[in-house]
Amino acid sequence: MINLGVIGCGQWGPNHIRNFTNLANCRVLACADLNDKRLKSMKVLFRTIHPTKDYLEIIRHPKIDAVVVATPSSTHYRIVKECLTAGKDVLCEKPLCLKKSEAKELIDLAGSLKKILMVGHVFLFNAGIRKLNELIRSGECGRIYYLHAKRTNLGPFRTDVNAVWDLASHDISICNYLLNAMPVDVSARGGKYLQAGIEDVAFVCLKYPMGILANIHVSWLDPKKVRQLTVVGDKQMIHWDDLDNVGPIKCYDRKVEPHYYYETFGEFYLLAKEGNITIPKLNLHEPLKAQAVHFLECVQSRKEPTSDGKTGLDVIRVIDAIQKSLAHEGTPVPIK
Ligand SMILES: NC(=O)c1ccc[n+]([C@@H]2O[C@H](COP(=O)([O-])OP(=O)(O)OC[C@H]3O[C@@H](n4cnc5c(N)ncnc54)[C@H](O)[C@@H]3O)[C@@H](O)[C@H]2O)c1
Incomplete structure (x- = not known):
């Protein structure tokens, strides 16, 4: 069983929560958003989820193995870096970040810490x-x-x-x-x-x-x-x-x-x-379900994702x- 956290519950984040929640080998333990209304509606939709305004709670959660980042693109670099540094595998929404140098840094970080870094190039x-x-x-x-x-x-x-x-x-x-x-x-x-x-x-x-x-x-x-x-x-x-x-x-x-x-x-x-x-x-x-299944496979087997950091950097x-x-x-x- 892989325990997940989702950061960002705007238009797209809930689709990740829904897909991962429906997979047998995974549990979405917590979700984070800055917006109270979004968090309330996540609690209504997904009863067992723990909503929080502070994404660091997800990053520091000892039981969470992997994190999905679905916040605005301009925030990806900082949040993904914090997730990797805290020892989490990461599925980050596209684009991975907004600078080539930042993408290279995230790829190197994931490589040196042996963490999975996948980018949500869902197509x-x-x-x-x-x-x-x-x-x-x-x-x-x-x-x-x-x-x-x-x-x-x-x-x-x-x-x-x-x-x-x-x-x-x-x-x-x-x-x-x-x-x-x-x-x-x-x-x-x-x-x-x-x-x-x-x-x-x-x-x-x-x-x-x-x-x-x-x-x-x-x-x-x-x-x-x-x-x-x-x-x-x-x-x-x-x-x-x-x-x-x-x-x-x-x-x-x-x-x-x-x-x-x-x-x-x-x-x-x-x-x-x-x-x-x-x-x-x-x-x-x-x-998105196929992407979620692939991410969990990579987390479990430690194989490099099809849509890896390099794919994200190339874009x-x-x-x-x-x-x-x-x-x-x-x-x-x-x-x-
Ligand atoms: N793969 C796809 O087809 C697809 C489709 C839509 C969006 N996306 C990507 O998903 C990401 C989110 O898009 P969206 O449409 O949901 O945007 P959105 O603006 O609707 O939602 C983003 C959410 O993140 C929250 N947020 C911002 N900073 C935060 C922080 N520090 N901590 C916690 N929550 C924070 C905001 O409150 C907001 O609710 C973007 O990167 C976008 O490119 C991908």
Whole structure:
């Protein structure tokens, strides 16, 4: 039995508490939040939980083995560092923190103390993204030309980070995972329409090795909730729509082939080929539950998580370059 504490019970924290509470090999002993109302509602929802305003109570609790950090992103570095130092394994919500140097420090700290450090890049546990990865690995797409991702909604608006940190962190983790690579450089433009100094909209273009482009559009200022990704390859084109419960993955047997003609040797024109659209059957599950199960497995077996500190650092490296490009009106910035 693994004893857990959850720090941060805002919009997202309760989803962690619910998932971990429903797993047989774990107990959520305590939760912390600065807000009394949030703590009261946690006590109503989860009767056996001990609510506290002071997260240090969780960190110092001798029976708590592992901590989930679901506070605002700007607080992650400090809280995760305190948790690790106190000897707890940690599952931290994305992004791990807001600086590359801080992420490196947390990775080193977890390594030296032999503690598990996992980052909640939850889409790496999404059945549709897993299937997409499987299809890419098995060569179904052929050579990948480009990816196009869209993640929009009207709100929720954050005040500590922009829409890139909040939303594109998901798409960057997905693109890195699917392409099994890091981008070489990035060019990004953004709009600060609602809050001074905070981009609520961004158009990000990542250049990966082999000329693969990944375009990411994120927005808190859009009429429609969209979570989609299209992968265009030379054999197939695959579309993922996370909000399509019937078939989130659709494989389009569509491609373009050069059609040669020989009246004048070497001439050709491009021929669009249309084929079937197939919808692979997926075993759909709540990604956050799969992530929770994986975290507990790692705590129990001491294995490195799929979404480890390095995965979190890689996303931060990309966002760091995006921030610089945003500040320079889209100038390409290499990823360091
Ligand atoms: N993986 C996902 O899909 C996903 C979805 C939503 C949010 N998130 C991440 O989860 C984190 C929280 O997001 P949210 O939407 O719940 O934010 P939120 O603002 O709704 O909730 C954060 C909560 O943390 C509490 N808090 C702040 N400082 C604290 C402290 N020192 N001690 C205890 N509690 C403290 C606040 O009172 C608040 O209730 C963010 O990092 C966000 O990026 C991830």
